[in-house]
Amino acid sequence: MKFRRRERRLAESGPYYRQRGWQMSAGFLAVVVVVGGVVTALSGSDATTGRANAAASEGPLSRPSAPQDGRPRGCRTDDGADAESTETAPEDVTWRPLGVTKVPVSASAGPTLIQGPLWWCYAHTPTGAVLAAHVIPSHMSGSDWRTVTEQQVVAGQGRDMFEFQRATVRDTDAPNGAEVASYAGFSVVSYEDTAAVIRLLLKSTQGYAVTTVSLRWSGGDWKVRPDDNGSLHSPVSAVQSAGGFTLWGGTT
Numbered sequence: 001m002k003f004r005r006r007e008r009r010l011a012e013s014g015p016y017y018r019q020r021g022w023q024m025s026a027g028f029l030a031v032v033v034v035v036g037g038v039v040t041a042l043s044g045s046d047a048t049t050g051r052a053n054a055a056a057s058e059g060p061l062s063r064p065s066a067p068q069d070g071r072p073r074g075c076r077t078d079d080g081a082d083a084e085s086t087e088t089a090p091e092d093v094t095w096r097p098l099g100v101t102k103v104p105v106s107a108s109a110g111p112t113l114i115q116g117p118l119w120w121c122y123a124h125t126p127t128g129a130v131l132a133a134h135v136i137p138s139h140m141s142g143s144d145w146r147t148v149t150e151q152q153v154v155a156g157q158g159r160d161m162f163e164f165q166r167a168t169v170r171d172t173d174a175p176n177g178a179e180v181a182s183y184a185g186f187s188v189v190s191y192e193d194t195a196a197v198i199r200l201l202l203k204s205t206q207g208y209a210v211t212t213v214s215l216r217w218s219g220g221d222w223k224v225r226p227d228d229n230g231s232l233h234s235p236v237s238a239v240q241s242a243g244g245f246t247l248w249g250g251t252t
Contacts (some may be wrong), residue, residue, distance in 0.1 A: 024122045028144065059118055061151040061219050071220040075121035077128065078108055086126045086188045089248050099141040100172055103134045104248060111135060114213035116146030119150060126188050129196035131221035133213040134183055137232045142170040151231070154216050155226045161230030184208065193217060195225070201245045202236065211236045 060072040071077075090109055095102045098119075105111060110122030110131050119135050123130035132152075139148040145166060153159045185201035194217050202209045212234040214225045226232050 003072060034091065046165050050080055055249070059115070059147065059151045060113075061118070061120060061221055061223070071121070075113060075220065077110060077112060077123040079128075081126040086130060086186075086246060090127055090244055093248070098138050103138050104131060104183065105135070106131055117142070117147050120152065120221055123192070124217065124222075126191045126196065129191065129215050129222050130186050130188065130198050130213055133186070133196075133198035133200060136224045137213060138220075140166065140232065143174045145171070152221075152223050154218055154223050156226075158226030158228050158230055160229065162232060165230050181209070183248060185242055185247040187245050196222070199245070200233075201239075201242055201247075206238075208239045208242055209236050210239050 060074070089104075090106045092107045093104045094106075096105050097203065105119070106127070108123065109125065109127040111119035113119075113121040117139060119139070122132045136148065136152045139145060139152075139217060146163070149159065149166070153162065181202040181204035183200060184203035187199045187201075189197040189199055191197075197212060197216045198215065199210055199212050202211065213232065214227075215222045216225045218225075224232050
């Protein structure tokens with residue numbers, strides 16, 4: 001009988017990413033969690049209207065003149081760092097509020113330019129990719145998500161699906177008192193000049209969890225490469241410890 005009660009409690013708790021706490025934790029990373037039933041329940045005309053009403057935003061990363069290999073005008077970074085720089089967090093990192101969380105920014109690795117909702121110009125290095133993986137998805141809870149999506153998410157089926165799903169979710173530009181997770185650390189899964197895969201370590205009162213963000217070097221800066229289903233990051237999953245991650249100082 002005691003074993004059955006314990007088994008029932010475990011079954012009720014379920015995976016972390018399905019619990020309310022971790023759903024909130026993933027919320028600040030990217031608010032699109034409306035795959036499947038929620039999307040199909042919407043009328044096609046409403047979704048189409050929402051997308052049609054979105055005016056195209058001009059910006060340094062969306063203009064046809066943005067270079068494919070060079071940097072957009074005004075963007076300069078120190079790209080001399082090698083992959084070993086990710087073994088420790090950058091010394092010049094500061095934390096700034098963004099949406100419903102705080103994100104790391106670096107004077108050397110980026111984002112070095114902030115123009116309205118666009119935080120851009122990342123170093124063409126592993127560290128630059130790490131910072132872009134934190135910052136870009138964190139913009140997606142606020143009302144400027146369309147501008148950020150157009151200029152800092154790789155175009156294609158995945159972006160189209162993300163826009164369709166995100167249009168059904170209410171904007172949240174600032175914390176509403178609900179507790180969310182913080183960014184605790186990172187690891188570079190893979191890196192090359194044209195693409196990077198970054199794991200992010202999250203921490204909340206329930207413990208640690210991880211998710212993965214893929215990026216592509218496009219138009220002279222790092223952009224998030226979404227999955228074809230519209231997800232900007234992998235499902236959030238629990239981990240027992242922070243082992244294997246580079247930790248951000250003061251966040252754990």
